[in-house]
Amino acid sequence: MEKVLIAHSLYPPHIIGGAEISTQILAQTMNRHYEVKVITVGGHEKREIRTEMINGIEISRLPYNNRYWIGDSVQETSAANKMMWRVQDIFNIRQYRYIKAYLTRLQPAIIHTQNIPGLSLAIWKAAHELNIPVVHTLRDFSLIDPIKISAYSRLYRQISRRCSRMISSVIGISNHILGSHTTLGFFERSSKHVVHNIVEENNNVQQLYAQKEIHHHQPLNIGYFGQLTEVKGVQYLIEAVKSLGQDIVGNLHIFGDGPLLHHLKQLAGSESRIIFRGKLDKSQIAPQMKEMDIIVVPSTWAEPFGRVVIESYQVGTPVYASRVGGMPEILVESGKFSFPAYNSEAIAQGILQYYHLPEQDKVQLKQQCYTHSQTFNEAYLLKEHINIYDKLIRRGG
Numbered sequence: 001m002e003k004v005l006i007a008h009s010l011y012p013p014h015i016i017g018g019a020e021i022s023t024q025i026l027a028q029t030m031n032r033h034y035e036v037k038v039i040t041v042g043g044h045e046k047r048e049i050r051t052e053m054i055n056g057i058e059i060s061r062l063p064y065n066n067r068y069w070i071g072d073s074v075q076e077t078s079a080a081n082k083m084m085w086r087v088q089d090i091f092n093i094r095q096y097r098y099i100k101a102y103l104t105r106l107q108p109a110i111i112h113t114q115n116i117p118g119l120s121l122a123i124w125k126a127a128h129e130l131n132i133p134v135v136h137t138l139r140d141f142s143l144i145d146p147i148k149i150s151a152y153s154r155l156y157r158q159i160s161r162r163c164s165r166m167i168s169s170v171i172g173i174s175n176h177i178l179g180s181h182t183t184l185g186f187f188e189r190s191s192k193h194v195v196h197n198i199v200e201e202n203n204n205v206q207q208l209y210a211q212k213e214i215h216h217h218q219p220l221n222i223g224y225f226g227q228l229t230e231v232k233g234v235q236y237l238i239e240a241v242k243s244l245g246q247d248i249v250g251n252l253h254i255f256g257d258g259p260l261l262h263h264l265k266q267l268a269g270s271e272s273r274i275i276f277r278g279k280l281d282k283s284q285i286a287p288q289m290k291e292m293d294i295i296v297v298p299s300t301w302a303e304p305f306g307r308v309v310i311e312s313y314q315v316g317t318p319v320y321a322s323r324v325g326g327m328p329e330i331l332v333e334s335g336k337f338s339f340p341a342y343n344s345e346a347i348a349q350g351i352l353q354y355y356h357l358p359e360q361d362k363v364q365l366k367q368q369c370y371t372h373s374q375t376f377n378e379a380y381l382l383k384e385h386i387n388i389y390d391k392l393i394r395r396g397g
Contacts, residue, residue: 002393004034005106007123008114011040011059014071017227018307019139021282022173022197023114026137027057029198029378030385034109039102041118043069049098060102062119065094070118086147089120090159096122103130109393112385115139117146121163128166133392136164137171137195138181140304161186168392171195174326177304191391195384196330198376199310208290209370212316215293216359219250220351223292223317225285225308228258233298233322233341235260238267238274240296240347248355249273255280255288290315294354297321300341306330313373316366320350332365332372 008023010016023038030036042050042061050061067085068075077085099119103111103126111127112135113119127134143160145153161184164170170187172178172194181187215221222241226232234254241252250273254264257279268274280288289295295312297303302325309319309330321327322341328334336353339346357365 001033001035002109002389003106004030004036004389005039005103005108005111006030006036006114007039007111007116007119009041009116009118010071011038011061012054014043015282016071016073018197018305019115022139022307025198025200025378026112026114026381026385028055029381030389031057033382033386034389037106037108039099039119041069041071043071049102062095062098064118065092065098066118082147083149083152086152086156089117090156091122091125092120093122095120096126099123100126100130103127103132108132110135110389112137112389115142117142121160124163124166133168134166135169135171135388135392136167136187136190137173138177138304139173141177141180141302143186144181144184157184165189169193169388171388173197173305174329176302176326176329180302191388193384193388195381196376197305197307197310198378198381199307199314199373201378202286202314205286205314208286208315209366212290212366214359214362214366216362219247220293220355221250221291222252222351223255223289223295223312224252224298225255225280225289225295225312226297228254228256228260228264230260231299231301232258232260233300234264235267236300236342236344237296237298237347238264238271239344240351241274242268242271243344243348244351246273248352251275253277253288253292255285285311286315289317292317294351295319296347296350297327298341298347299324299327301325303327310373310376313369316370318354318365318369320347320354330376332368 006027010020012024027036027038038059040061041064044063052059066088110133114137146156164186167190170190175194241249252274255277289312299322304326306327312319320337323338324341331337339350
């Protein structure tokens, strides 16, 4: 059985966003066909690689070897410190030494990198020097625009674009994110693929779908699930709800946390229908999604995929989302269930549209959402990646 090494900045139980969940699903799915190991960055300073087993996969955590650990969401970090962290992360020589020694011992047939901050571009160079083929999955825009300092981003973009020539195959989780990179000259020498994220197959989720009730001519329970940051557009959703009567919207449940929380609470003001529920444990996401009549994803940035859409569909809950990034690629009837970003009035119109649907249409939409979610399954993920991996393994990169 060939060894496959999957690399990502963080790995559960350390989760910042959907990329960590998607990486774990990928590792566990591919472990059926290969001997999968994972390398990531831990929260320890001590100069050692710490190893543990999670769901039958060996996880090796490097020391963070920088000014701080990116997995520490509690630590307050100054702008200057963040900038210095980024400069060191362009090519982290300490990580390079750890990674190269690790790869020399492990000798994987292939390396599959995901997000690499914390590991740095050093992982690509170490693999290239050892003639190990690398597959890279584009899960965000961190190679193009890592931080909101244009001079740094321009420099990093030039370096990462040059380093991308070392990559044998590149995967976009949407056509949009792949095209955003290739049009800028990234991955000129790589074979190019689109493989959408998937959601875990789960009997509990199927039961939630079966139990979901369709409410008609009742005030709607609307859900938002995600980080509370400027680019997530939650402020436009709040404004939309405030503009609608209590006969249309019963409550807006905001699940998540982030730096915009205080501002959003101020924006909600005395509106008792807007309830901030905090960040959920992963196991509680699906049950709460099932309780919503609709879920709104009001992002203002080019979301590479939008995992929350498929997770919502799994329990039969429809989604209205901004027409940005890769979102239109995965929505059911994109023209009907999407709206322009930065537009609270368009969000309100979408909410009204659902409210006024005939009851039978709502029942059919629940079924349509669930059926659509089933195409984002583990068999699809396994098949697409086996095809990519095996071609590289046969030709040695």
